[in-house]
Amino acid sequence: MGIAERRERQKAELRERILAAAKHIVVTEGLPELTMRKIADAIEYSPATIYLHFQNRDEIALQLVRDGFAALIGYMAPAAAIPDPLARVRAIAKAYIAFGVREPETYRLIFLDTYAWALWESTDEAKEPENGAFSFLAGTFQEAIDAGSIHGMTADRAAELLWASLHGIVSLKLSCAKYPFDDIALPGEQMCDLVLAGLMHRHAIA
Amino acid sequence: MGIAERRERQKAELRERILAAAKHIVVTEGLPELTMRKIADAIEYSPATIYLHFQNRDEIALQLVRDGFAALIGYMAPAAAIPDPLARVRAIAKAYIAFGVREPETYRLIFLDTYAWALWESTDEAKEPENGAFSFLAGTFQEAIDAGSIHGMTADRAAELLWASLHGIVSLKLSCAKYPFDDIALPGEQMCDLVLAGLMHRHAIA
DNA sequence: CACTTTTACTGAACAACGTTCATTTGTCAA
DNA sequence: TTGACAAATGAACGTTGTTCAGTAAAAGTG
Numbered sequence: 001m002g003i004a005e006r007r008e009r010q011k012a013e014l015r016e017r018i019l020a021a022a023k024h025i026v027v028t029e030g031l032p033e034l035t036m037r038k039i040a041d042a043i044e045y046s047p048a049t050i051y052l053h054f055q056n057r058d059e060i061a062l063q064l065v066r067d068g069f070a071a072l073i074g075y076m077a078p079a080a081a082i083p084d085p086l087a088r089v090r091a092i093a094k095a096y097i098a099f100g101v102r103e104p105e106t107y108r109l110i111f112l113d114t115y116a117w118a119l120w121e122s123t124d125e126a127k128e129p130e131n132g133a134f135s136f137l138a139g140t141f142q143e144a145i146d147a148g149s150i151h152g153m154t155a156d157r158a159a160e161l162l163w164a165s166l167h168g169i170v171s172l173k174l175s176c177a178k179y180p181f182d183d184i185a186l187p188g189e190q191m192c193d194l195v196l197a198g199l200m201h202r203h204a205i206a
Numbered sequence: 207m208g209i210a211e212r213r214e215r216q217k218a219e220l221r222e223r224i225l226a227a228a229k230h231i232v233v234t235e236g237l238p239e240l241t242m243r244k245i246a247d248a249i250e251y252s253p254a255t256i257y258l259h260f261q262n263r264d265e266i267a268l269q270l271v272r273d274g275f276a277a278l279i280g281y282m283a284p285a286a287a288i289p290d291p292l293a294r295v296r297a298i299a300k301a302y303i304a305f306g307v308r309e310p311e312t313y314r315l316i317f318l319d320t321y322a323w324a325l326w327e328s329t330d331e332a333k334e335p336e337n338g339a340f341s342f343l344a345g346t347f348q349e350a351i352d353a354g355s356i357h358g359m360t361a362d363r364a365a366e367l368l369w370a371s372l373h374g375i376v377s378l379k380l381s382c383a384k385y386p387f388d389d390i391a392l393p394g395e396q397m398c399d400l401v402l403a404g405l406m407h408r409h410a411i412a
Numbered sequence: 413c414a415c416t417t418t419t420a421c422t423g424a425a426c427a428a429c430g431t432t433c434a435t436t437t438g439t440c441a442a
Numbered sequence: 443t444t445g446a447c448a449a450a451t452g453a454a455c456g457t458t459g460t461t462c463a464g465t466a467a468a469a470g471t472g
Contacts, residue, residue: 003468003469007419007420011420032320035457035458035459036458036459036460037457037458037459045421045422046421046422046423047422047459047460048421048422048423048460048461048462049420049421049422051459051460051461052420052421056459056460057459057460111381112318112381114238116381116382117381117382117383117384120382120383120384153396156386157393157396160378160386160393161371161375161393161396161397161400163374163378164371164374164375164378164393164397165367165370165371165374165397165401166374167374167377167378168369168370168371168372168373168374168375168377169367169370169374171373171374171377172366172369172370172373175317175318175322175323176322176323176326177323177326178323178326180362180366187363187366187367187370190359190363190367191367191370191371193404194367194400194401194404194405195371195400195401195404196404197403197404197407198399198400198401198402198403198404198407199400200407201403201404201406201407209439209440213439213448213449217449241428241429241430242429242430242431243428243429243430251450251451252450252451252452253430253431253451254431254432254433254450254451254452255449255450255451257430257431257432258449258450262430262431263430263431
């Protein structure tokens with residue numbers, strides 16, 4: 001029964017070619033330029049053929065979002081090897097910023113554009129490997145709290161605030177043409193230090 | 207020559223009706239649902255008529271962005287009466303968050319959607335009253351620095367970091383359906399305190 | 413090999429979009 | 443009443459995502 005297998009293989013191949021073409025368009029021209037006819041041209045098939053592999057444009061975009069989030073995880077994963085929690089938090093933050101800088105269109109796709117966070121709405125938390133990114137950061141904060149380095153806030157809340165602040169920097173960089181920094185690595189680290197410093201001296205305020 | 211004036215008045219009126227209809231659509235259904243035909247239906251004119259008042263859809267959207275930013279300034283303005291710089295910074299941050307909460311679609315329009323920051327790219331800084339918002343915050347930080355409350359960072363940089371962090375919170379709230387906070391007022395104030403605490407104890411890190 | 417069934421694929425079409433333009437309608441001056 | 447000018451529009455064009463009847467090729471069957 002090698003025939004059925006070959007067909008499945010070819011089908012899977014074409015599906016991957018569609019995704020590759022779509023990703024190329026998104027990365028080079030942005031999500032709004034992702035049109036079914038452009039994909040069709042790129043893979044040298046009729047537009048209708050795409051609908052034999054994906055239900056609609058949304059499904060293609062959502063798969064790209066999934067892949068994009070996996071890429072972000074890839075940036076952050078090496079930080080897991082760092083023993084010191086605070087140093088690990090800094091490494092995660094650095095990786096997050098680096099991802100935004102080196103793959104701006106991917107960052108846009110998963111966090112700013114039409115399908116931003118779309119995965120989180122539909123699926124169950126437990127079933128989302130994507131959520132590993134947040135748990136990773138929150139878990140590291142928990143270690144810092146357990147070690148007594150940080151206090152006055154839950155690990156989840158601290159992770160949310162740091163994530164939000166970094167997200168703010170990257171989005172401003174990507175959206176605002178007049179954002180003053182050529183390189184957001186420095187303000188990114190400053191922000192991380194600022195938040196950590198605040199968490200360590202939180203008794204100073206209220 | 208009352209006739210010419212009446213005509214101008216009617217023309218201006220229709221222009222305002224177009225903008226009002228457009229704003230209503232954006233606020234209730236979001237920017238993607240803003241179509242020329244919907245506006246035409248709302249004002250009971252043909253779609254072509256809109257082009258006698260605006261060059262294209264972009265120009266309408268950009269005017270809404272301008273108006274939206276003016277609304278944000280309106281939220282922040284009362285803080286100017288607060289004498290203490292740090293308290294003023296907190297009031298500005300609070301107002302910023304409040305704007306994001308109470309006018310989410312307007313916030314989306316001016317900071318997240320297609321025309322986000324579009325005004326900043328085209329026009330000159332000096333000619334932008336919109337930039338008053340940032341100068342307001344940066345000037346307040348400068349006062350805090352002059353008073354010795356904050357050190358180790360320029361006022362502009364501090365303003366950028368605080369703004370970015372607040373923007374991060376609001377955008378996560380608006381974009382991510384699973385964002386854990388029903389009310390972002392608390393995390394917004396926490397973020398502000400965190401950044402300020404960090405700025406006041408910056409010597410603790412590097 | 414011939415015939416049938418299944419699969420892969422596509423051209424043409426639909427509705428909705430932004431936009432344009434020739435044409436019509438309405439209003440004022442002479 | 444007529445001529446000029448402004449205001450308004452119906453119909454069209456080229457996009458977009460999407461659907462579907464129909465074709466052509468491949469696989470299964472006698």
